[in-house]
Amino acid sequence: MSQLATDREIDxxxxxVSDEVAIQxxxxxxxxxxxxxxxxxxxxxxxxxRIVIAGPSGSGKSTLIRCINRLEEHQKGDIIVDGIExxxxxxxxxxIRREVGMCFQHFNLFPHLSILENxxxxxxxxxxxxxxxxxxxxxxxLEKVKIxxxxxxxxxxxxxxxxxxxxxxxSLCMKPRIMLFDEPTSALDPEMIKEVLDTMVELAxxxxxxxxxxxxxxxxxxxxxxxxxxxxxxxxxxxxxxEFFNNPKSERTKxxxxxxxxx
Amino acid sequence: MSDTHAQTVAYVRDTMLPEQAPPSTAAGPxxxxxxNLFSSVLNTVLTLLSVYFLWLVLSLVLxxxxxxxxxxxxxxxxxxxxxxxxxxxxxxxWSVIGERYLQLIYGFYPAELYWxxxxxxxxxxxxxxxxxxxxxxxxxxxFSALYPFIAFWLLWxxxxxxxxxxxxxxxxxxxxxxxxxxxxxSLVGVIAAILVPVIWWLLLAGxxxxxLASVLPLTIETVESAKFGxxxxxxxxxxxxxxxxxxxxxxxxxxxxxxxxxxxxxxxxFIEFIRGVPxxxxxxxxxxxxxxxxxxGTTFDIILRVIIxxxxxxxxxxxxxxxxxxxxxxxxQYEAADALGLDYWKATRLITxxxxxxxxxxxxxxxxxxxxxxxxxxxxxxxxxxIGLTNTxxxxxxxxxxxxxxxxxxxxxxxxxxxxxxxxxMYLERKLKTGH
Numbered sequence: 001m002s003q004l005a006t007d008r009e010i011d012x013x014x015x016x017v018s019d020e021v022a023i024q025x026x027x028x029x030x031x032x033x034x035x036x037x038x039x040x041x042x043x044x045x046x047x048x049x050r051i052v053i054a055g056p057s058g059s060g061k062s063t064l065i066r067c068i069n070r071l072e073e074h075q076k077g078d079i080i081v082d083g084i085e086x087x088x089x090x091x092x093x094x095x096i097r098r099e100v101g102m103c104f105q106h107f108n109l110f111p112h113l114s115i116l117e118n119x120x121x122x123x124x125x126x127x128x129x130x131x132x133x134x135x136x137x138x139x140x141x142l143e144k145v146k147i148x149x150x151x152x153x154x155x156x157x158x159x160x161x162x163x164x165x166x167x168x169x170x171s172l173c174m175k176p177r178i179m180l181f182d183e184p185t186s187a188l189d190p191e192m193i194k195e196v197l198d199t200m201v202e203l204a205x206x207x208x209x210x211x212x213x214x215x216x217x218x219x220x221x222x223x224x225x226x227x228x229x230x231x232x233x234x235x236x237x238x239x240x241x242x243e244f245f246n247n248p249k250s251e252r253t254k255x256x257x258x259x260x261x262x263x
Numbered sequence: 264m265s266d267t268h269a270q271t272v273a274y275v276r277d278t279m280l281p282e283q284a285p286p287s288t289a290a291g292p293x294x295x296x297x298x299n300l301f302s303s304v305l306n307t308v309l310t311l312l313s314v315y316f317l318w319l320v321l322s323l324v325l326x327x328x329x330x331x332x333x334x335x336x337x338x339x340x341x342x343x344x345x346x347x348x349x350x351x352x353x354x355x356x357w358s359v360i361g362e363r364y365l366q367l368i369y370g371f372y373p374a375e376l377y378w379x380x381x382x383x384x385x386x387x388x389x390x391x392x393x394x395x396x397x398x399x400x401x402x403x404x405x406f407s408a409l410y411p412f413i414a415f416w417l418l419w420x421x422x423x424x425x426x427x428x429x430x431x432x433x434x435x436x437x438x439x440x441x442x443x444x445x446x447x448x449s450l451v452g453v454i455a456a457i458l459v460p461v462i463w464w465l466l467l468a469g470x471x472x473x474x475l476a477s478v479l480p481l482t483i484e485t486v487e488s489a490k491f492g493x494x495x496x497x498x499x500x501x502x503x504x505x506x507x508x509x510x511x512x513x514x515x516x517x518x519x520x521x522x523x524x525x526x527x528x529x530x531x532x533f534i535e536f537i538r539g540v541p542x543x544x545x546x547x548x549x550x551x552x553x554x555x556x557x558x559x560g561t562t563f564d565i566i567l568r569v570i571i572x573x574x575x576x577x578x579x580x581x582x583x584x585x586x587x588x589x590x591x592x593x594x595x596q597y598e599a600a601d602a603l604g605l606d607y608w609k610a611t612r613l614i615t616x617x618x619x620x621x622x623x624x625x626x627x628x629x630x631x632x633x634x635x636x637x638x639x640x641x642x643x644x645x646x647x648x649x650i651g652l653t654n655t656x657x658x659x660x661x662x663x664x665x666x667x668x669x670x671x672x673x674x675x676x677x678x679x680x681x682x683x684x685x686x687x688x689m690y691l692e693r694k695l696k697t698g699h
Contacts, residue, residue, distance in 0.1 A: 069601075069602055070601075071598050071601060071602060090606075094604055094606060097601065097602060097603070097604035098604040100602075101602075102599075102602040104595060104598065104599065104602075106593075106595050107595075108593075108595035108596060108598060108599035109599075110596065110599070110600075110614055110618075111618070111697055112617050112618050112621060112695070112697060121603070121605075121613060122603035122604060122605065125605060125609050125613060126603065126604045126605060126609075154697035155697075156697055157697075170603070171602075171603075174603060174604065
């Protein structure tokens, strides 16, 4: 668990955090029926930040990032993404979803479409990019995640790690300004985790604003500029990775870290 | 583990073993027979019993079929000819098929106009081809879209202006949508696209068609619905029902899953009502009851009424089949489509519906096959489909009492159509398979 995300030196030249606010969350609350999943979440994400959200399962971390692109609806408080407030207005939701890319634990590639079609679909139908241009963009990003040769295959023919890299490329084809990762490596074999983390590290090096729910503490140490620890639907502690791992403040964080780093 | 082992024994393979062919007993027909027919004592016994049973049936049926008479002109004469053959179980009188096959195919459609029905059938194959085989040029789809109107004109005759003004309704609807969509948004556009054609068809289409026909008739001989019959009628009702019930079923399935309360209630109510009622009662409603609700004097073609009822009936089943497909999709597919910014209709059209339809192909084709066979029920309300015609043929004193040959022939024809559909669905499933 504590293995590093990458063996090489990370190029920090473009990893600058700007003052511009990408995501602003104020006193956000969410319930599943009567169950209070998220309680008074306050959070500001600057453009260029790489945030890792950690916490035990059921702590609400996935729910939190799924609220940001409205896969889950929050019931109280505000979420403002890229200056647009998330309400039930479908137009705003679509606008935000165009700017926010997401990768899922189970990849969720479209099995009936080829890899290339998976990547060109949203640019063509949402951004109205001409087919030829969309294919060029898709190939560019498939090269970036190092699987251009698989473009004509179908998702079912690829390994889990390759599928997750395609899923990242598919999101990037929409040229998003923010990327959300919902446990992108949790469904992968150890051998494949590395290739997906490599892709994510490269993305961070280019200055992408990233929110990652992950148990890969190596990634958090190397890449993140902030680690948020959640428990029981609340943000318990957040800090720079160095401080967070070496000098955790709350008892709950200490317990979690001892369990996750202990073996 | 591997570390400790490596320290005790050093072993490195540097040449890999070559692949070898399996032994002869593990491949070929002998293996197949051993695996499938004689794998155990019980299976061997069952295999031998099955062979005996097959021989028993075929030894009775095949001579009956093979030695049947094709020349006798009446059942009585046929019985005498067959008796002379001295077969234990007699033989068939195929001459009734030879004499009446045109009637079984065309009903009472005028013989000199058979070419019109034949042409409509050939064009139907042309129109279906691009729908069934996506490799064919996409431009033929335009012909497929126009085909129903062409077929209507060829089969029923009358003036060409009738189908032309009917098509004009769709064109008007399209322009109404385009014009208002820009100005007032998609909802107003959709409403206009529905209202404009309906007003056109109900109020203006008739007078316009009559007016145009009086200037330039373009008329071919009219054939009344009462003369339609045989397999032509089955195919008209079956193919139209199939073509209409799939889109209607898809809409009902989507409606049933909708978040909009009223849409959902209407769809659930419709599906449950139609599925709760036997088709035969709907056909009776179409043939008799419907007239009570229509203004006196309106003539509403009986074939059209039957097509509507059969379509509604099949679409309720179709909706449930498609809903099953939608329910089988992982929620991740809906979420991924949402996360990419696709709206509901695009996500449905591009992501969820293609996958749901692929999952439901076996169910959809079963519903199609059921619909096609159910067209024989129209004989009960007096339409002369092949089953209805058997009574007409038996009413001829020459063929009074003949049963097996007629029903056998009809069964064979239906089997060919239904088996074709079934094989096509298997081809489609193989073709759409994208996994390993």
